Amino acid sequence: MSDTGRNRLMLAIALVMAAIYLFPLYWMYITALKSGSEMFATPPSFWPSQPQWATYAFVWESRGMGRYLWNSLIIAFGSVTLITVLGVGCAYVLARYRNVWVDVGLFLILMLQVLPASLMITPIFVGFSQLGMLNYPRLAVIIAIAAKSMPFFVVLVRATFMAVPQELEEAALVDGNSRVGAFFNIVLPLARNGILVSAILIFMQAFGEFVYSKSIIQAVELQPASVGLNSFMGPNTNEWNNIMAYATIYVTPILAIFVLLQRRIVSGLTSGAIK
Amino acid sequence: MKRLLSSVRDGSGFDIVLVALPLGFLFLMAGLPLLYNILMSFQEVDMFSLGTFLRPFVGFKNYTDLFAQPETWPILGNTAIFVIGSIAGQFLIGFGLALFFWVNFPGASWLRGLFLVSWVMPGLVVGAIWNWILSGDFGVLNFMLRETGIISGNIFWRSDPNYSLYAVIMANIWLGTAFNMILLSVGLASIPGDLYEAAELDGANAWQRFWTITLPMMRSTIGAIVSLGLIFTLQQFDLFAAITSGGPNNSSNVTQYWAWDLSFRQYDFAKGATISVIMIVFVMFASVVYVRSTRHEVRG
Numbered sequence: 043m044s045d046t047g048r049n050r051l052m053l054a055i056a057l058v059m060a061a062i063y064l065f066p067l068y069w070m071y072i073t074a075l076k077s078g079s080e081m082f083a084t085p086p087s088f089w090p091s092q093p094q095w096a097t098y099a100f101v102w103e104s105r106g107m108g109r110y111l112w113n114s115l116i117i118a119f120g121s122v123t124l125i126t127v128l129g130v131g132c133a134y135v136l137a138r139y140r141n142v143w144v145d146v147g148l149f150l151i152l153m154l155q156v157l158p159a160s161l162m163i164t165p166i167f168v169g170f171s172q173l174g175m176l177n178y179p180r181l182a183v184i185i186a187i188a189a190k191s192m193p194f195f196v197v198l199v200r201a202t203f204m205a206v207p208q209e210l211e212e213a214a215l216v217d218g219n220s221r222v223g224a225f226f227n228i229v230l231p232l233a234r235n236g237i238l239v240s241a242i243l244i245f246m247q248a249f250g251e252f253v254y255s256k257s258i259i260q261a262v263e264l265q266p267a268s269v270g271l272n273s274f275m276g277p278n279t280n281e282w283n284n285i286m287a288y289a290t291i292y293v294t295p296i297l298a299i300f301v302l303l304q305r306r307i308v309s310g311l312t313s314g315a316i317k
Numbered sequence: 318m319k320r321l322l323s324s325v326r327d328g329s330g331f332d333i334v335l336v337a338l339p340l341g342f343l344f345l346m347a348g349l350p351l352l353y354n355i356l357m358s359f360q361e362v363d364m365f366s367l368g369t370f371l372r373p374f375v376g377f378k379n380y381t382d383l384f385a386q387p388e389t390w391p392i393l394g395n396t397a398i399f400v401i402g403s404i405a406g407q408f409l410i411g412f413g414l415a416l417f418f419w420v421n422f423p424g425a426s427w428l429r430g431l432f433l434v435s436w437v438m439p440g441l442v443v444g445a446i447w448n449w450i451l452s453g454d455f456g457v458l459n460f461m462l463r464e465t466g467i468i469s470g471n472i473f474w475r476s477d478p479n480y481s482l483y484a485v486i487m488a489n490i491w492l493g494t495a496f497n498m499i500l501l502s503v504g505l506a507s508i509p510g511d512l513y514e515a516a517e518l519d520g521a522n523a524w525q526r527f528w529t530i531t532l533p534m535m536r537s538t539i540g541a542i543v544s545l546g547l548i549f550t551l552q553q554f555d556l557f558a559a560i561t562s563g564g565p566n567n568s569s570n571v572t573q574y575w576a577w578d579l580s581f582r583q584y585d586f587a588k589g590a591t592i593s594v595i596m597i598v599f600v601m602f603a604s605v606v607y608v609r610s611t612r613h614e615v616r617g
Contacts, residue, residue, distance in 0.1 A: 275445060
């Protein structure tokens with residue numbers, strides 16, 4: 043077989059596999075557009091006969107999604123800010139030196155990265171309640187997420203700093219920069235892209251975070267969209283078109299960011315996670 | 318004082334400040350809770366003693382009580398099935414896809430990256446979608462299985478105790494396959510191509526090349542991915558909350574959900590802490606394996 047023929051065949055198989063894999067996503071978008079009776083039709087329709095665009099406005103209004111998404115945004119931005127401020131410097135130092143202490147630090151950080159959130163929430167909740175932190179539930183969640191996600195961020199950003207040639211920093215020091223000056227004027231701008239991609243990854247994680255928010259935030263008006271979705275899905279729900287509309291509104295921004303920045307996100311992820 | 322300031326501005330003090338602040342934060346917010354967890358597992362904790370550190374010390378009572386409960390062993394068994402099933406599914410499908418996309422064709426890397434959308438979606442949304450797909454009477458999965466003749470009657474994935482755990486495993490395989498595939502692709506790309514050329518000259522067929530070159534060269538990658546998979550599956554909570562809530566009758570309950578359920582539904586914080594301690598020991602073990610298998614790369 044010729045090369046182009048082979049390429050076309052491979053591409054066709056790949057497209058079919060991607061279509062099968064992404065079917066759940068398609069099903070979410072399609073179900074959101076179905077009417078109440080079409081949703082329960084047998085056999086199910088794979089294309090909505092009369093797209094119900096009004097469902098989105100209805101769900102947005104009736105579930106108060108604006109407030110939920112706003113809380114998700116606050117929590118995500120808060121955690122990303124805290125993680126970036128603390129984590130960038132840590133990653134820089136761990137990339138700059140090679141000795142036993144750096145190995146120990148990295149090992150500790152990797153260890154903290156693996157603790158499941160649903161197991162850590164018990165002591166965190168009890169501790170926070172003793173400190174009175176539960177009166178500021180969103181701040182408490184931001185701090186808890188920061189502690190959970192920072193190790194991952196440090197590992198990713200450290201890989202970025204490793205790629206910055208150390209000679210550039212040394213040259214800046216010879217030219218009379220202080221360490222602080224060299225860090226902010228030379229090293230940080232060079233690592234900007236990697237830091238940005240890692241921050242976006244952390245943002246997407248924090249935007250969908252559930253365990254901490256569910257356990258710590260009791261007041262409905264402070265809960266993020268993930269908790270809102272959970273309380274929307276009762277055990278015997280049959281409003282699946284509305285739930286899928288909610289899910290669509292919730293994930294479409296994340297999916298858009300991901301598809302736009304896909305290449306960078308994938309390469310940033312792979313450089314840190316395993317190499 | 319002045320020397321200290323100038324060291325922070327232009328000396329090793331700068332590095333120490335940069336690394337001490339985050340490590341201090343991590344110690345306060347992740348290290349201390351870990352220790353506190355161990356302390357609580359030896360205490361009697363209820364709603365009234367929540368506000369004090371000086372709770373009655375009960376020794377190993379929480380541990381013995383826990384293992385005297387009839388649901389403990391089934392739930393530990395479920396956890397093992399969940400972990401093994403999820404990792405096996407994610408790894409095998411992920412490896413298959415990675416091998417497929419390894420054959421380079423135009424658009425391969427873009428399409429491969431597209432698979433990762435499952436990984437960036439909030440776990441609860443993935444759970445909601447699968448909850449609907451797996452629905453007993455109107456779920457599209459049952460429809461497809463009926464049409465292809467695999468089953469004759471509907472399977473009630475979420476409410477049948479024989480299937481509920483596998484419903485969550487299915488969703489979890491979908492969620493994690495793409496991540497496995499991406500990391501395995503990186504490992505495949507780092508195998509030097511001339512090894513295959515040499516093997517081909519020696520007359521090795523594709524099957525032999527896979528067993529004698531690909532698999533041995535991927536050993537450290539595979540070790541890292543399986544231990545990462547163990548870590549990630551033990552973190553999986555959102556899918557349980559969204560699909561089965563551990564039910565019916567604990568048939569799909571796993572330790573990480575059970576620990577939360579005990580603490581926040583039944584307010585038995587001591588039991589929740591006890592399970593957490595047991596599971597964290599397991600996770601730590603997995604992460605030591607992970608760190609060991611990536612160590613030479615971390616240094617390089």
